[in-house]
Amino acid sequence: MASCGSSYFTLLLVLILGTGCEMSCVDHFTYYNSDCVLVDPITFGTWSEMRAYCQSLHSEADLITFPTLDMFEYFVQYLNNHEWPNQVFWVGGTDEGHEGIWSYVDGSLMAMGAPYWALTNCDGINIQPDGNTQQNCAALDGDYYYYMTDKECEYQHGHPICYYD
C-alpha cells in the first residue's frame, strides 16, 4: 500500500504530465503562457501571404492578436531585445474595407492610441495609423521600436508572428 508521501508524488507527477500534454505546441512553435507562438524572422511576404502561412502550420493558427496590454508589451520587448536589423512583423489586424476601424482577425476591435500605436514623429502628437486607405494592415515595425504601425498590405517583406491557443 502506498504511503501518503508516494501518493502525493504520484499526484504531482500526473499533474505535471497532464499539464505537459495540454501545452504541447507543434513544430517550431514555443509557449507563451499556455498558448503557442512562432516569431519567424526568416519567412517573409505580404500580410495575406503570411496569414496563409500561419494557417498552414496549424488548423487554429493565425497572425497574432493582442487581447491584453501585457501580452502586447511582452512581444514589443521580445522583438526589441533581439539584435537583428530592424524588421517588420505582421499582426493579425486590419482596417481593409472599413477605413479607420481596426479589428483583429478574430473580429475583436483593436485598441487605438498609446501605448499600442507608434509615434510617427518625436513631437508626441502624430501617431500611427497614418496611412489612410493606402495602409490597411497592422505590423510591429522595427523602425518604430516594434510598436504598432499601419503598412501597405502588399508590402512584401513582412515576417509572420503566428499564434494559436
Ligand SMILES: [Ca+2]
Ligand atoms: Ca487604413
Ligand SMILES: [Ca+2]
Ligand atoms: Ca503608417
